[in-house]
Amino acid sequence: MYDFDTPAPRAGTGAIKWDIRGSDFGNSRALPFWVADSDYMSPPEVVEAIRDAAERCVFGYTSPTGEYRRAVREWIRGRHGWDIDEGWIVPSTGIVSELSNIVRCFTSPGDKVLIQTPVYDPFAGVVKSAGRTLVENRLRRGEDGRYTMDLQDLERDLKSDVKLMILCSPHNPVGRVWTEGEVRSVAELCARYGALLVSDEIHWDIVMPGYEHFTAGNAGTEDNVIVLTAPSKTFNIAGLKCSNDVIPSDSLRRKLISWKENRHIETPNSLGLVACQAAYTYGGRWCDEQNAYIKENEGVTRRFLAERLPEVNVTPLEGTYLMWLDISASGVGSKEMCRRMTAAGAILNDGARYGDDGFVRLNLACPRSQLEAGLPAVERGYRLSEKA
């Protein structure tokens, strides 16, 4: 069994999640449950591969090798049942920067780009900073807290000359693993109305028992899809800046590659490539065990909240390690609630930044001891609001 219980020594290393607690949140001792990275160590196989590379003592210009491409292809085939050609892989240095490249490459200023809110906030950021028009298609929240797409509403929006849609799959922050039917419907609607589908699947390996991720790459609209993937969330290597676009269409792929070359946009750094290849070659069991650990952390949180804060409505977690909590019964906005929780000792994300005031997001990818120490602070912060 791999070890997820030992905390990684992160404070003082420049880790954003830990090191700006004092400067940005005013409580340098609060436990962090915000930035979406993990507080246990990366797989030993990945660390070993980086150590081996370091011992070769050369860090010159490097491009992705045939073995690298094979490792990415095999992971995608084995985990996600998508039989890709190695040539479809376009390595990139992070999903957000690549989304920005893609929006700028495939649309023009003023064009409409659709996202489904509430959603990871940089989606809106890349659209707006590129001077494109943001179309917000709202997800629907059911009585049971589970979110769904309103496909009729989506069709209406796509019909209005949307040029590109960004799908978040699995979805951060609402925790949905979209079903095959949902993904196929989105892909078909995009193809029918001429919107390029860009599917951000960075969380695709982090799926809870009983759920299965269906990649947009398998939806039968290969000429109209770009799938964005990365080992960064799964294996906690976001700082190494390595991700992979998968673009089956020759014309879309060529257009993006030449757009990036013309702007001198680089490929991933050498250690990122080493880590990605090792993770995809040796990381299967670690990934499975991590999913089981996250599921247990979810259970700990769910039981704690049911007992201590039953008024908090917990969104079902199908995928990702991010729990989406409805705190609207408190009558306090999520920004103020986060401020109070931080003061009490736990930093969570404010749901308003994703488009839903009344919610907070809690990161479960941490040693159980950290979670167990943080949950009472979440409760204290919530109760502070009752007194206010």
Ligand SMILES: Cc1ncc(COP(=O)(O)O)c(C=O)c1O
């Ligand atoms: C849906 C989604 N996309 C992209 C990212 C960030 O990716 P990157 O660090 O590769 O830019 C995150 C991080 O939380 C995310 O949740």
